Amino acid sequence: MALSHAIMTALLEENLSGYDLAKKFDMSLGFFWQASHQQIYQELKKMLERGWLSSDTVEQAGKPNKILYALTGDGKSALDDWVVAQTKARSAKEDLYVKLYNIGHCDPEPLIGEIADRQLQCQRQLALYLKIKERHYAEPETLPINRKGIYLALSAGIRQQQMHIDWCDEALELLGALA
């Protein structure tokens, strides 16, 4: 598992509150790992108990107090251990592929519609990724090592979306949606 590790990764560069983390998991990091605020708050509680994080309440004028979390030495070691350990890839669990096995046994139209929708979503996401790439990662070879890592995650996202868009084309054509 890795939500705790994703949180620690986010805390490497700056201390953040649960709320900040939730926002971060809605973008950037969240492109590759989603988490709701509920899950984040619960995980933070556990991580405090384990001693991976320390917390510090900050009073704010005109806003609710916030609790800033920071990575401890124990947390950093746990994170390093995890990065270095091999983790096995888990299978995708894509509903859509299972649904395809059913296409001969029920009305194919809604499924075709779902594929078309997916393609649109992917195109939107791809456009976003490409914009980020252009602005911040135009020349990957010249980046420092840590930003190379982030670039590679982004590149994987781009390839993923691109691949899925192409597959949707093939599917829609084969299923006669373009006829």
Added chain:
Amino acid sequence: MALSHAIMTALLEENLSGYDLAKKFDMSLGFFWQASHQQIYQELKKMLERGWLSSDTVEQAGKPNKILYALTGDGKSALDDWVVAQTKARSAKEDLYVKLYNIGHCDPEPLIGEIADRQLQCQRQLALYLKIKERHYAEPETLPINRKGIYLALSAGIRQQQMHIDWCDEALELLGALA
């Protein structure tokens, strides 16, 4: 969720035991949806209670008895409803991408090794998929509709592996593993 739906999909064509299902989830269907035998047995229990399946104990000579499960009318309706309903795509949750964000903060070598391993695994899986494609799905346009669906799932698998292999190439090159 969809394990129950994946099970019903497998039962569309033939009645199977928990053991048979577990084997099926190790190949074909399992390329896109993995499940352990423990999970399958528990799910079967729930599905019987819900009335989506019926069961029938079969005595066998020289082997343990087996319990064959069959899809009921209620089960088929539930399956149809699910296929037709839009389900939202969930994000990938790939550890590797999160690890990449850490690459500037710890020893990159093990991570590079993991990427190389992943690439090998993908190549093996791709070879398997291509063999299946060649043998059973060489001419997708001529297939009946239900086999077109299965072909498309396979095609997605092929594209996925291919994409990941290409990405690993890029990653290994950028991280200087080929130098």
Added chain:
DNA sequence: TAGCGCATGTAACGCGTTACATGATTAC
């Protein structure tokens, strides 16, 4: 005054993994 952004949580439930558990037959 209605809604959004900031900020934090609890509770219940279901999915998924790991470990534990049994017992017969067949092939080496």
Added chain:
DNA sequence: GTAATCATGTAACGCGTTACATGCGCTA
């Protein structure tokens, strides 16, 4: 004898989602 295959399960725990819950300040 020892391992693999066939065949079925239980128990405990952890991850993830959904629903529920509160309360302040700012803006339209």
